[in-house]
Amino acid sequence: MVAIDPHARAAVPVPDDVEPGDAVRPGHPVQVKRYTVGARINHWITAISLVLLALSGMALFTPKLFFLTGLFGGGQWTRAIHPWIGVVLFVSFAILFIRFWRANLPAREDVDWVAHSADLLAGREEKMPEVGKYNAGQKGVFWAMSGLIIVLIGSGIVMWDQYFYDLTTIPQKRWAILVHAVAAVCIICVWIIHVYAAIWVKGTIGAMTRGEVTGGWAWRHHRKWLRELVRKPDPGARGPAE
């Protein structure tokens, strides 16, 4: 058993999954700071961009959804604005990536978590291993988003005729469109999983709005992370926990 002693923190290196600003605030209930203001703004710029991209992209993907161009001021506007929103998303996500990548590195318990993912879906959370700030599912979403955004910006530039028409051949552009469409379908599915998880797991959305979750939420879903935070109170947020 690891002693819960704030003085021990000097000896314990900061684990990878503890991010700047993460901290426990004792009380009833306990509150846990999960995301800084910067991280939340960063997240929501990315999120809004992704939703706008999905809507404008699907409008051009299938005639049945072409009416969505009305949201953007018509077809010409949709065609013109979609790539620029893509640039905003790419930059915003790149910053988010720098914030979050370390905490999303694979950990030993991820294998066990994946092996028990059916238990999680069936509501047998007690069978899950204790995980850090992110479980294997969240890490999967993070890395899938990272990879797909690279593919989407790359293929998107190839088909951005207004500025880059001369850089590639028509056969290359055809491939780019197909790859872009497939990657877009994948990222929308990842997004659905991400949003559904936030809705399904109660108490989650506050992490990205107010920046806090309750201690019970952290105990239930990210117990290893909570233990790490209790062991190492955030020195930046305020004085020692005593």
Add this chain to the structure above:
Amino acid sequence: MFPPIPNPSLAPEAAKPTFGEKDILRRSASEVTPPAQRLTEVAKLIDVSKCIGCKACQAACLEWNNLTEEIGFNHGVYDNPMDLTPNTFTLMRFTEWENPETENLEWLIRKDGCMHCEDPGCLKACPSPGAIVQYSNGIVDFQHENCIGCGYCIKGCPFNIPRISKVDHTAYKCTLCSDRVAVGQGPACQKACPTQAIVFGTKDEMKGWAEGRIKDLKSRGYENAGLYDPPGVGGTHVMYVLQHADQPSLYAGLPDNPRISPIVETWKGVTKYVGLAVMGFAAAAGFLHYVVAGPNKVAPEDEENAEKLVDGTGAPPPAPPAGQPEGRV
């Protein structure tokens, strides 16, 4: 000589278009009921063997469509401009080819432009309803007020024809002078051609006329002379008579076997349906899971345990590290 199309009558009723909205066979990104009666298919026949490269057709095209090409550069070749542009709907492409059999230098001059495919790749790729239409006489036309400038038509086209204007961000190409044809005239290029290298009429007439031309060419030693009406795109409404119909690519890269790219077919076909199904399935799975499994709520004991952990008063210890699953309860 092919009988020339007579000049138009000046009577007001002659100005009434003979085809229009009611004759639309296909409309981009839309379902249309094809007209019950199909118009007689028209075609333009370009006899490369009769072309003298005068560019009267190019000039006539600019003039009729009220377009001006930018003043360019002399690149040391006859091609001018060097490629199709949003203003240049038709372009003479000059190829100097040394025939290995005869050791003759042949000057192959092909008038490039939209082929008006029976199965138009541009129309298939277009995401904007009504930006591209195909009339039942075979003319494929762009409707600029519906065009969004995405350039998908460029990727759909097997012949690399459409060009996006940097001015109004819409796609341009040869209209087969649909406005002239509608009032019983031939295309402007055909009218201007001094050698009848370009003739215009019904598709059947043009095939018949081509047959005579091919016979003539064969009798003069061009044994591979033939008609270019590629079946891969369902035939075209602009056809060529080629001296070397066995090697269309000699003529400035005219595709040997044009067809809509399978990548475009995949993108517009299976990807669209499977993609929508997968996204719908993901959303439905989430909904069903919520209904069946219910929300994942934090229990009061979880909050108590967290408080105990923070207070240091006997929260449950961590489970043993993974890799020893038998140790976990």
